[in-house]
Amino acid sequence: MEWFSAVASLVALGVILAFCYRYLGDYMAWTYVSEKDWRAERGFYRLIGVDSKAEQTWQSYLRAMLIFSVVGLLIVYLLQRVQHWLPYSLGMAGVPQALAFNTAASFTTNTNWQSYSPEQTLGYSVQLGGLAIQNFMSAAVGMAVAIALVRAFAGRKQATIGNFWVDVTRSTTRILLPIAIIAAVVLMAGGVIQNFHAFSHLTTLAGNAQQIPGGPVASQEAIKELGTNGGGFFNANSAHPYENPSAWTSFFQIVLMLCIPFALPRTFGRMVGDNRQGYAILTAMAIIFAASYLTLTALQLGGHGTAPQLAGGAMEGIEQRFGIVNSSLFTTTSTTTSTGAVNAMHDSYTPLGGMMPMLNMMLGEVTPGGVGTGLYGMLVDAVIAVFVAGLLVGRTPEYLGKKIGPREIKLASLYILVTPTLVLAGTALSFSIPGVRTNVADTSILNPGVHGMSEVLYAFTSGANNNGSAFGGLTANTYWMNTALGVVMILGRFVPIVLVLALAGSLAAQNKVPATAGTLPTHRPMFIGLLIGVVLIVTALTYFPVLTLGPLAEGL
Amino acid sequence: MTTNTRSIGRTVGVAVRSMVIITLVLGPLYCLVITGVGQLIFHGNANGSMVENNHGAVVGSTLIGQSFSDSKGNPLAQYFQPRPSAAGDGYDGAGSSGSNLGPENPELIKSIAQRRQQVATFNRVSRAQVPPDAVTASGSGLDPDISPAYAKIQEDRVARARQLPISTVQQLVQEHTSGRVLGFLGEPTVNVLELNLALDKLD
Numbered sequence: 001m002e003w004f005s006a007v008a009s010l011v012a013l014g015v016i017l018a019f020c021y022r023y024l025g026d027y028m029a030w031t032y033v034s035e036k037d038w039r040a041e042r043g044f045y046r047l048i049g050v051d052s053k054a055e056q057t058w059q060s061y062l063r064a065m066l067i068f069s070v071v072g073l074l075i076v077y078l079l080q081r082v083q084h085w086l087p088y089s090l091g092m093a094g095v096p097q098a099l100a101f102n103t104a105a106s107f108t109t110n111t112n113w114q115s116y117s118p119e120q121t122l123g124y125s126v127q128l129g130g131l132a133i134q135n136f137m138s139a140a141v142g143m144a145v146a147i148a149l150v151r152a153f154a155g156r157k158q159a160t161i162g163n164f165w166v167d168v169t170r171s172t173t174r175i176l177l178p179i180a181i182i183a184a185v186v187l188m189a190g191g192v193i194q195n196f197h198a199f200s201h202l203t204t205l206a207g208n209a210q211q212i213p214g215g216p217v218a219s220q221e222a223i224k225e226l227g228t229n230g231g232g233f234f235n236a237n238s239a240h241p242y243e244n245p246s247a248w249t250s251f252f253q254i255v256l257m258l259c260i261p262f263a264l265p266r267t268f269g270r271m272v273g274d275n276r277q278g279y280a281i282l283t284a285m286a287i288i289f290a291a292s293y294l295t296l297t298a299l300q301l302g303g304h305g306t307a308p309q310l311a312g313g314a315m316e317g318i319e320q321r322f323g324i325v326n327s328s329l330f331t332t333t334s335t336t337t338s339t340g341a342v343n344a345m346h347d348s349y350t351p352l353g354g355m356m357p358m359l360n361m362m363l364g365e366v367t368p369g370g371v372g373t374g375l376y377g378m379l380v381d382a383v384i385a386v387f388v389a390g391l392l393v394g395r396t397p398e399y400l401g402k403k404i405g406p407r408e409i410k411l412a413s414l415y416i417l418v419t420p421t422l423v424l425a426g427t428a429l430s431f432s433i434p435g436v437r438t439n440v441a442d443t444s445i446l447n448p449g450v451h452g453m454s455e456v457l458y459a460f461t462s463g464a465n466n467n468g469s470a471f472g473g474l475t476a477n478t479y480w481m482n483t484a485l486g487v488v489m490i491l492g493r494f495v496p497i498v499l500v501l502a503l504a505g506s507l508a509a510q511n512k513v514p515a516t517a518g519t520l521p522t523h524r525p526m527f528i529g530l531l532i533g534v535v536l537i538v539t540a541l542t543y544f545p546v547l548t549l550g551p552l553a554e555g556l
Numbered sequence: 557m558t559t560n561t562r563s564i565g566r567t568v569g570v571a572v573r574s575m576v577i578i579t580l581v582l583g584p585l586y587c588l589v590i591t592g593v594g595q596l597i598f599h600g601n602a603n604g605s606m607v608e609n610n611h612g613a614v615v616g617s618t619l620i621g622q623s624f625s626d627s628k629g630n631p632l633a634q635y636f637q638p639r640p641s642a643a644g645d646g647y648d649g650a651g652s653s654g655s656n657l658g659p660e661n662p663e664l665i666k667s668i669a670q671r672r673q674q675v676a677t678f679n680r681v682s683r684a685q686v687p688p689d690a691v692t693a694s695g696s697g698l699d700p701d702i703s704p705a706y707a708k709i710q711e712d713r714v715a716r717a718r719q720l721p722i723s724t725v726q727q728l729v730q731e732h733t734s735g736r737v738l739g740f741l742g743e744p745t746v747n748v749l750e751l752n753l754a755l756d757k758l759d
Contacts, residue, residue, distance in 0.1 A: 008740035028592030048573040064567055071571040119650055128585040136582050184590045191619055194594035194602040197652060204622040206632055211649040212604060212617055219590040236652035239695030241619040247742020253582055312670045313688035317654040319700040320689050323743030344695045345654035371583045451658035473656030552658060
């Protein structure tokens with residue numbers, strides 16, 4: 001019965017996403033190539049003082065993106081610091097410096113790592129005036145960068161890669177906001193709350209006191225999943241019944257997380273004028289996604305590990321209404337995208353089951369990855385793949401008619417190296433700086449033995465890849481964790497973006513070379529296989545040693 | 557250099573102006589529109605799916621689990637019992653949380669063994685009959701549901717405590733059991749608060 005559920009869920013998801021791929025993908029392509037601004041958009045450009053017809057070089061595009069993100073980060077930081085003066089703060093105090101920095105970095109970088117327990121730290125004003133804004137904006141920025149890279153592949157001899165302000169605005173007004181509004185209404189129909197009540201105190205049926213939380217949850221929940229953000233309104237995130245009341249809302253949230261990332265390859269195919277290229281990227285993403293999901297499901301249903309075996313099933317940290325199968329699908333979705341929302345506690349998963357979300361993130365979140373980030377990550381992997389193929393046959397590699405020369409391959413290689421460096425350095429420093437080491441071991445880590453090491457590894461993997469999920473037992477609200485993870489999130493977000501935009505600049509400037517008999521076709525099964533190989537091998541070689549110290553040591 | 561500085565200054569201006577407008581539109585405005593729709597069309601849901609007892613007092617939410625123990629923390633025999641909870645002292649609505657204990661954590665292993673013994677003794681069933689959800693804490697600590705298997709082993713004990721025929725209790729459990737959504741999503745559930753409310757309504 002479990003396996004029937006598992007396969008039926010996958011098939012249903014596949015059908016819905018195929019529909020999204022076709023129609024949402026085309027719609028998004030139209031969004032970014034359309035010459036016409038909407039009336040509201042024109043008004044917005046006039047107010048902020050931007051000429052929507054002016055194209056930007058990759059340097060000005062990058063500058064606009066960085067400044068926009070820094071301003072966003074500062075606003076979220078300040079709002080938290082003055083929380084006690086804001087209305088609708090539920091009497092919560094101002095957030096301390098290190099935690100406010102971590103949270104601001106986290107939400108601006110689309111990570112949504114939460115070192116705090118929301119219902120005990122943040123009032124409604126910061127949640128809806130600060131965090132929700134970044135839920136939209138960090139998603140829009142990711143999409144903008146991906147589209148800039150796609151334009152670079154599509155164009156010929158161009159000095160420019162688009163207009164950052166237009167890309168961000170249209171991502172919001174034409175894609176994120178309309179879908180979020182519909183999604184919020186659907187979630188409310190499923191029982192997600194949306195009000196401004198403070199905690200209500202009541203006497204339960206058995207005569208005990210209980211506090212019931214309120215809050216504008218549905219509006220946040222919709223964009224949390226759609227923008228692959230993942231920061232929960234409540235500590236338990238999507239395991240909380242007010243965020244995720246039933247099995248179908250859980251499935252709906254899974255669809256929300258995946259619809260844009262899986263549709264963007266179509267947008268890519270459309271914009272470069274060859275839908276087959278989109279199918280190839282999509283296929284590589286979908287194969288790894290399905291394999292990861294089925295593996296996790298098998299491991300969780302297998303229920304290895306002392307505690308799961310004693311309990312008769314790996315139900316610790318899992319809600320009864322979701323069960324193991326739906327939780328496995330949610331976990332896979334959340335960690336193959338950059339969402340990091342959880343509807344079950346990964347820390348309590350079986351030893352090898354708990355390794356799967358880590359592996360998903362370590363792949364670089366490209367299967368299908370976050371909104372925009374997944375597509376540009378996969379395109380960088382495709383550049384590496386054609387380079388590897390070029391080495392094998394001894395020809396100059398090219399992708400979509402663009403030559404992959406030394407500059408391109410340097411940028412792509414650096415891109416691949418950024419996150420592993422951050423993950424491994426962060427984890428290693430946590431255990432090697434003398435003062436930090438005791439603090440991490442005594443305060444941060446919850447579970448004894450190698451599992452504690454996995455908690456720290458998970459945290460840095462999640463931060464560097466801008467995921468945001470956690471082995472939640474880790475107490476991350478310490479000076480070291482808040483600061484280190486904050487820095488890792490910022491570098492893990494913006495260094496790759498700098499490299500991608502530089503790559504876009506150099507690709508855009510090239511003319512297209514015509515395909516010859518010696519050109520590797522990049523839409524055939526062979527290339528898809530090669531691309532999957534690159535994604536897996538790069539990760540395996542980088543992370544295998546550290547995995548043997550953590551989850552593999554525990555599970556084997 | 558000066559053009560560069562000027563152009564950075566200009567971009568900062570654009571970024572600040574845009575963030576202010578975006579904050580107003582996507583913060584309060586978006587949130588209020590959704591709240592308006594919710595309060596108009598999905599009033600009960602948007603306000604937390606609260607339920608009342610026989611006397612019209614609000615006793616909880618059908619979505620948020622609650623404990624059915626006495627003030628000393630001992631489970632009450634006349635009520636169906638929920639899953640163990642790691643939220644605060646148990647079902648604390650202001651502190652949703654899982655236990656986050658790992659699969660090899662000795663503390664978790666000990667708890668599971670103790671809970672299995674306690675549930676078996678309390679319901680007078682064998683330890684092998686106790687299902688996984690009865691001995692494990694949920695992800696939120698506020699799980700409103702139990703599995704039909706856990707409900708089943710509690711039927712006899714509740715019937716005895718309430719001096720009801722077992723068939724009546726079984727009938728109620730049946731009525732409050734939901735299957736998988738569309739036949740394949742999630743797991744079958746029994747909503748504990750709704751079931752216990754229905755039991756109280758029999759009196």
